[in-house]
Amino acid sequence: MSDAPPFWKTKTLGTMTRAEWESLCDGCGRCCLHKMRDEDTEELVFTNVACRLLDTGSCLCRDYPNRKQHVPDCVKLTPAKVAAVDWLPPTCAYRLVKEGRDLFWWHPLLSGRPETVHEAGVSVRGRAVTEREAGAFEDHIVRWPGTLPRSAKPPKPTKGKA
Incomplete structure (x- = not known):
């Protein structure tokens, strides 16, 4: 067994292999929920409406x-996009690594x-509706995709690179 720190603590997002990059996704589905931005205030709001390709069970x-x-x-995430977007959920490993934080226990x-990720209540399983079921997205505004679950404690910053 190696005592070497895990790759997400030692590599930047831009230096990860494709396999490492893809393994950062915890499969929560939160980033696949539709978001809306108020034209006047630029405020971002989340919905519980899933992209048509998201299997809301898995x-x-x-x-x-x-x-x-x-x-x-x-949106295909890249290191540059991770740095630029403001809608990645606070549980997102890409965001956590960029911020120099560790992953949550459920990852x-x-x-x-x-x-x-499902057992911890982090995923969209049982909380999302499909585009076909939804109707008006404005009727599906929710806060939880942009918040930490009650049981979660924010990971502390690490000395790794972002």
Whole structure:
């Protein structure tokens, strides 16, 4: 067993391999919920309306490799986009690494199991509606995607690189 720190504590987002980058996603589905921005105030509001490709049971994209073909405005995260966007949830590993923070206990890289994100109540499972079910997005404004779960304690900053 190696005593070396995990890659997310030693590498910047820009130096991660593709496999490391992809493994940062905890599969919560929060970033796949529609968001709206007030034209006057620029305030960001979250909805519980899932992208049409999000499987609200598994919280995974139904066609991840081809998602941009089906949903042209789907945002492909890159290190530059992670630094620029203001809508990544506070539980998002990309955001946490960028901010020099550690991952939460439920992250599959720490727990060893993809189900812990659901068991911890972090994912959209049981909380999201599909675009077809939703109707007007304005009727589905919620706060929880932009907040930490009650049981969560914010990870402390680490000495790793962002």
